[in-house]
Amino acid sequence: MLPDPTTVSQYVGKEAKAIRESLLEEVTPILRLRGRGITLDFWGEEYTKVSYLGCTVHYMFGGSELRERLLLCSEWDTVDRKTGAAVQKFIFSKLREIGLCEEDLKLCTFVTDQGGNMKVAFRNSGFERINCAGHLLNTCSQNCLKSNPKSQHPMPAEALPVLALVNQVKSLVTHCEQGGISRQLKTTLKQHCETRWNTHVEMFASALAVYEQLEDILAERKESHLLPSRQKMQEFHDLFEPARDAAFLLSASKRPTIHLVVPAYLELERHFKDQVPSDFPEIRAFQKHVENVFNKKLEIDELHRVAVFLDPSMKHLQFLTATERVAVLKQAMEEVQKIPQPEKTGAPIVEVASRGNTKFNVKALAKYSADNPIGNEVERYASLLSPPEDQDVLSFWTEKENDFPRLKCFALRILSVSATSTPSERLFSRSGTAVSEKRTNLAPQTSSDLMVVQSNFEFENV
Numbered sequence: 001m002l003p004d005p006t007t008v009s010q011y012v013g014k015e016a017k018a019i020r021e022s023l024l025e026e027v028t029p030i031l032r033l034r035g036r037g038i039t040l041d042f043w044g045e046e047y048t049k050v051s052y053l054g055c056t057v058h059y060m061f062g063g064s065e066l067r068e069r070l071l072l073c074s075e076w077d078t079v080d081r082k083t084g085a086a087v088q089k090f091i092f093s094k095l096r097e098i099g100l101c102e103e104d105l106k107l108c109t110f111v112t113d114q115g116g117n118m119k120v121a122f123r124n125s126g127f128e129r130i131n132c133a134g135h136l137l138n139t140c141s142q143n144c145l146k147s148n149p150k151s152q153h154p155m156p157a158e159a160l161p162v163l164a165l166v167n168q169v170k171s172l173v174t175h176c177e178q179g180g181i182s183r184q185l186k187t188t189l190k191q192h193c194e195t196r197w198n199t200h201v202e203m204f205a206s207a208l209a210v211y212e213q214l215e216d217i218l219a220e221r222k223e224s225h226l227l228p229s230r231q232k233m234q235e236f237h238d239l240f241e242p243a244r245d246a247a248f249l250l251s252a253s254k255r256p257t258i259h260l261v262v263p264a265y266l267e268l269e270r271h272f273k274d275q276v277p278s279d280f281p282e283i284r285a286f287q288k289h290v291e292n293v294f295n296k297k298l299e300i301d302e303l304h305r306v307a308v309f310l311d312p313s314m315k316h317l318q319f320l321t322a323t324e325r326v327a328v329l330k331q332a333m334e335e336v337q338k339i340p341q342p343e344k345t346g347a348p349i350v351e352v353a354s355r356g357n358t359k360f361n362v363k364a365l366a367k368y369s370a371d372n373p374i375g376n377e378v379e380r381y382a383s384l385l386s387p388p389e390d391q392d393v394l395s396f397w398t399e400k401e402n403d404f405p406r407l408k409c410f411a412l413r414i415l416s417v418s419a420t421s422t423p424s425e426r427l428f429s430r431s432g433t434a435v436s437e438k439r440t441n442l443a444p445q446t447s448s449d450l451m452v453v454q455s456n457f458e459f460e461n462v
Contacts, residue, residue, distance in 0.1 A: 016449035019456045023069055024099050030059050031100070034409060035107025037258075037417030039132075040091065040118070042076070050444050051076040053094065054451075056423040060412045064398050068253050068423045070455035072098055075444035084120020091121065102126075109303065109417045114139060130301045133250045133261050134420035137243055140297045141197040144290045153293045159286040165236060166200065168228045169207055172214075175226060181217055185210045201244040204237040235283050239290060242271045250419040256393055257419035259307040259314070265298045266319055303414065306331055310411040311393050313386055332410070333378045339406045377407050 030036060036059040044051050055071045074094045080086040092102060109128045112118040113135040122129035143153045145163055155163065173189045176182045182189055190206040193199045207214070211230050218224050246264040250257050272291035278284045305328050308314050317325045381404055387396055393415065397408045404411075442450075 012446060012449045012453055016452040019452055020072075020098055023071070023456065023459075026061075027057055027059055027069070027071075028100065028104060031057070031108055032104045033107075035109070035413045036060075037111060038071070038105070038108050039111045039418050039421040039423050041113065041132075041421045042082070045447070050447075052444075052448070053091065055091075055095070056418075058416050058418050058423070060394075060416055063401075063412075064394050066253075066255060066394070066416065067459070068418070069459060070423075070452055071095070071100075073448045073451040075448065077444070082117050084117045084123070087117045088121035088125060107413070111418055111421050113421060128303070130303055130417075131299060132419075132421040133264070134247050134422055136298065137247045137250075138197045140294050141200075141240060141243055143297065144286075144293050153289075153296070156285055156289055159282055159289050161282040162236065162286040165228055165232055168226075169204060169233065172207065172226055172228070173203060175223075176214075181214075184217060185213055198240075198244040198247055201237060201240050204233055205241075208233055208237060232280060232283060235278050235280070236286075239272075239275065239287060242268055243294075247420075251422040253418070253423055256415040258304065258415060258417045259311040259393065261304045261419050262300055262308050262319065263314065265300060268294060268298070302331065303417070306335075307414050307417075309382075310414055312381075312384065312396050313389050313391070313393075315382060315384075315386075329378060329382060332407070336378060336406045336410050339409050341406065377404050380404070381407055 027036075036057060039054075039056045039058070041054050042051060043054060053072070053074050053076065055073075056068055057071050058066065058068045061067045072094055076082070076090065078086065078090065095101075095105070105127065109130060110122060111130055111132055112122070113132050118129070143151070145155065145166065146153060147155050147160060147163055170192060173191055176185070176189055177191075187206065187209050189210070190199065190202045192203045208230070211227075211233075214227055215224070218227050246268055250260060250264060269291075272287070272294055275287050275291070278287060305317070305320065305324070309317060309328050309332060317328060320328070394412075397404075397411050397415075401408050
């Protein structure tokens with residue numbers, strides 16, 4: 001016998017409440033005393049058109065395990081427009097409802113998209129906010145194909161045929177699905193999604209993988225004119241593939257990613273700069289256009305630079321000027337100064353390189369570190385011999401806990417921040433299992449409870 005739907009809803013509600021209580025008991029002391037990362041994102045349910053706020057917390061558990069857990073999934077239950085002020089009020093009122101007040105979150109960093117309302121919501125709020133790196137990469141890619149002259153970065157006239165190429169590939173994929181051609185192919189053609197620009201790269205890759213088959217099938221059907229130039233498709237794919245890979249790298253959830261933002265951005269800049277000019281004039285003009293868009297729109301926050309410093313294999317920050325490197329160390333020292341001295345668990349053993357080998361002008365930091373044990377802790381780390389390149393960043397800080405107790409606390413706080421708001425965005429996909437075409441009458445609270453139970457299932461004895 002199947003239980004009554006009301007029974008299921010009541011059970012889900014009770015379990016969601018128990019999970020929230022258990023989660024808050026675990027994370028509240030961590031957030032209040034050490035701070036961590038919180039990702040936020042709004043999303044709309046496809047069938048009921050109800051808008052929800054997803055809020056995910058990222059923190060270290062047991063000193064070495066990076067966890068991400070859904071704090072809340074709340075319906076936008078107000079008639080107000082999503083202005084910055086309304087969004088700010090909504091976010092913190094919902095956090096207070098589950099037991100987290102503003103004072104608990106003062107040390108947290110919020111990761112959101114670049115929406116104007118989100119920026120305004122956190123402006124002058126007293127809370128730190130950074131851009132979602134995945135959203136920024138997606139926006140850069142989208143802007144590369146803006147043909148409207150009034151857009152911020154319109155395509156040059158000589159590159160406009162590339163837009164026709166993209167539309168031709170979209171039409172080809174649709175034609176193959178509707179005409180039964182897809183069933184004859186060895187691999188599936190992938191459709192694009194307008195809101196997830198990286199799917200364009202997947203679409204081109206899928207068509208290139210079966211190009212020979214498409215040539216034969218379309219020739220037999222006398223539809224060869226539907227197939228774009230293979231070389232042009234390959235060059236378009238190769239141009240954007242690194243952006244897709246960077247977004248994938250920065251969207252990981254089981255390991256730190258915030259320290260990888262700067263290297264990923266710099267690698268993309270190098271990729272676009274070193275592109276071999278195409279033999280096709282329209283592709284060649286488009287390559288230059290893409291390079292300009294990414295160079296202008298990729299923004300590096302101060303937190304990203306500090307995060308790179310906290311990766312021992314990249315702490316020399318050679319991509320920065322000497323003045324910028326000193327500024328990063330100064331910021332690290334000031335932040336570490338605020339951290340109380342943890343209890344010692346053993347005598348520190350520090351392997352320090354000679355002062356001649358350090359990449360930093362430590363004399364410029366004398367006023368911060370001369371007789372200051374906190375400053376010296378940062379300075380000793382800066383002068384430390386680099387570990388093996390394959391050493392995990394979390395394992396490094398676990399091993400060096402006694403050598404750099406305050407710096408280790410600061411490092412874990414920063415490295416807990418997610419580079420992207422992808423964890424909250426994953427609710428988009430999860431909602432499809434809770435609300436379908438035949439289950440559109442679920443109350444928003446029930447949908448929210450289902451998301452909480454599903455997202456936290458692996459951490460609880462549900």
